[in-house]
Amino acid sequence: MKLWIKVSLVAVIMVAAAVSICNLFLLVGAGRSNLNYAINSTVSAQKTNAAYWMNAMAEEIKAETGAATARSLARYFVAQLADENIVLNAGTDSIYNATCIEPADYLPLAEGKRQYIIADVAGKSMLMVGSQIAIQGTIYSLYMMQDVTSIYADITEMAYRFSWISFAIMFIAGLVELLLVRKLLKPIKTLKENTSLIAAGVYDRRIRIAEQDEIGELAEDFNSMADAVERRVEELKEEAARRTLFMSALTHELKTPMTSIKGNAQTLLVTRMEEEEREQALMQIDADCTRVEKLSQKLMHLIVLKQSGEIALKEQKTSELFAMVEAACQTQLKNRGLSLTIRNQMDTLSMDLDLLCALLLNLIDNAGKASAPGQTIEILAASNVISVTDWGGGIPESALPQLTQPFYRVDKARSRKQGGIGLGLALAEEIARLHRARLAFESEVGKGTTVKVVFENEA
Amino acid sequence: MKHRWGVLYFVLAVILLFSLFTVPQIARRVLDDTKGKIVTVEMQ
Incomplete structure (x- = not known):
């Protein structure tokens, strides 16, 4: 797998993970916030209505008031609140209920406490808030209800909408990252191509990268390395040429006296010569031998010196x-x-x-x-x-x-x-x-x- | 080595599917957990 694909994939994965987690927290937070708002407003309304109803009842109900009158007054004052989401019970008897739901079935109230519950009733999510009020020995339960189905439905819809938006963001981010990473890593591709060329023996190639980042520094180092390699190769070529020249010169230097020695020796062997001519030939052989000896001595000296660091x-x-x-x-x-x-x-x-x-x-x-x-x-x-x-x-x-x-x-x-x-x-x-x-x-x-x-x- | 980096595609696919289908379900389930619980608030 290419480096730019790896980097892009890792970046997209990071973005996708971050967006998913943010989405989750955002959705849960929004849902809870909406629910809390609905709960607070319903609790507040129940408090206000309960206080109004209790005050009205306290003014009208006396010790001598009969039970039937008290129930009529209780119903009357609840009706005065003009809220169809109110339910009033006296003990287990329903006094006022404009809804088709019996909240006492879902929220059995404890004495002296205001409580609420969210319950699924007939395909709806209903928030029920209630408290008990004692008047002249009778325990009344006043409930207020609110349909919060839309809050749950909205969150579900929002969740799917967010998901698709996140998907689009990830797609766009992925594309941008892909292009960016490719652009950023382009100099590395150039480096690779030039390295291949140097490996193939093209030593004069250099890289021009304007960036002053790590890749720019790498390119500079590469160019320095290429300079050193080119210089070294040139030195080796020159050395090889010098050695070839040296060997041909040495061969020539040896061949000249050897030819002379061989010629004089053959002449001495096959030709009848005067004593003076023989002496001259022998002297020539001696001179040539001396020359070869001197050559070998100097060569040895040169080799020893070259080897001495x-x-x-x-x-x-x-x-x-x-x-x-x-x-x-x-x-x-x-x-x-x-x-x-x-x-x-x-x-x-x-x-x-x-x-x-x-x-x-x-x-x-x-x-x-x-x-x-x-x-x-x-x-x-x-x-x-x-x-x-x-x-x-x-x-x-x-x-x-x-x-x-x-x-x-x-x-x-x-x-x-x-x-x-x-x-x-x-x-x-x-x-x-x-x-x-x-x-x-x-x-x-x-x-x-x-x-x-x-x-x-x-x- | 080749297979090891290939896992990245799998991880990306899993995260995308998680984001598309699992995140909404988790959010809905967290909210559904608030149902059916009786909560007491102060009387004042």
């Missing part, structure tokens, strides 16, 4: 770091005819000395490959940034975003010739990430490149 950083002096870096790259730079300038304005840094040294050596190696003999590479450490600058060939702006991708090289032929395998900056980026830092590249073709390691938490 966090490393223990230690507050250390940057002078130690730069001394270590200078010692490690001195020979390499000297062989290339390059010089290194270090300007250290930093005191200490939270770091893993070996890893940060490896990062800087990677950057210096890249700067060395880009520089011409005689040029200088500069390291500047200030504030929260360590930068490595060279004045070499520079990098095209379009290549800057891809520099940290594994196996990406700006100039593939030259890089390979210089022994590069395209993993240096990928490694550097991972090391920077573990130091809560990021790499930033500034470069201009023909003028040089600056690579900055920007530490986020350093002052």
Whole structure:
């Protein structure tokens, strides 16, 4: 069953129950009120008539008045009241009765009390009020009667009329509730449709709901969730694309030296060669093996770094770091005819000395490959940034975003010739990430490149 | 679960029938109870 039907049904049931109970109380209340009014007015009339009749009789009846005279006077004074609903009895004898009902049969009066009863007589509901009056030793009973059949009939008729009106109210209320609930729950239907679309892979759908109620908040949360899902899916797609690229690059990087090794080995096996040529082929195989070994080592390093969630950083002096870096790259730079300038304005840094040294050596190696003999590479450490600058060939702006991708090289032929395998900056980026830092590249073709390691938490 | 919510239709039908037929009868019966009883009122 749909939610809007459930809500509407429950609401209609509540309204129907409330209307029914109200009807019942209203009808009973109205009936009692009408009856009380009839009883009070009849009791009041009986009181007035009894007082008048008693006073008149008291004035005329003396001790010596005979019984027949007294009965005549009693009848006369009752007749004077000119009310056809009055009945007068003396003891068990009827003195005056214009009705065809004998009230004493239904209401045997108790002495000194005024009493009433409602009784069904000959298909009518009759209200009878009576009291006893003692005059000169004779007990008179004075009754007044009123037909209240119409009150009962009216209540019955009113009850059925009320019922049909209630039915109409319930029907209209039900219809209104139905429309209202459908309108209120419409945004939920939209939410459901959009959820289905997202489940089917359409991630760019969003919901526009103007209401600021709970459903509006739900829609906002849904949109936030859809944003997060879309973002995550995009990230996964990018990750998958990166992995595919990585695998194809890795395959290519392995295939090149393996092809060379296989070619040289087959040549050595099937061709008669001079000693010098054999030596050259063996040296080529050795160089290719070294390259594959270096590739596997760097890959292992990269994988280990990627798997490390966090490393223990230690507050250390940057002078130690730069001394270590200078010692490690001195020979390499000297062989290339390059010089290194270090300007250290930093005191200490939270770091893993070996890893940060490896990062800087990677950057210096890249700067060395880009520089011409005689040029200088500069390291500047200030504030929260360590930068490595060279004045070499520079990098095209379009290549800057891809520099940290594994196996990406700006100039593939030259890089390979210089022994590069395209993993240096990928490694550097991972090391920077573990130091809560990021790499930033500034470069201009023909003028040089600056690579900055920007530490986020350093002052 | 489906049957449980289906009970709502039954409840609604019962309340409607109660409202249409039982409420008038109850009202009439409550008033009919006032018949046949002798009630004493004060003499003043």
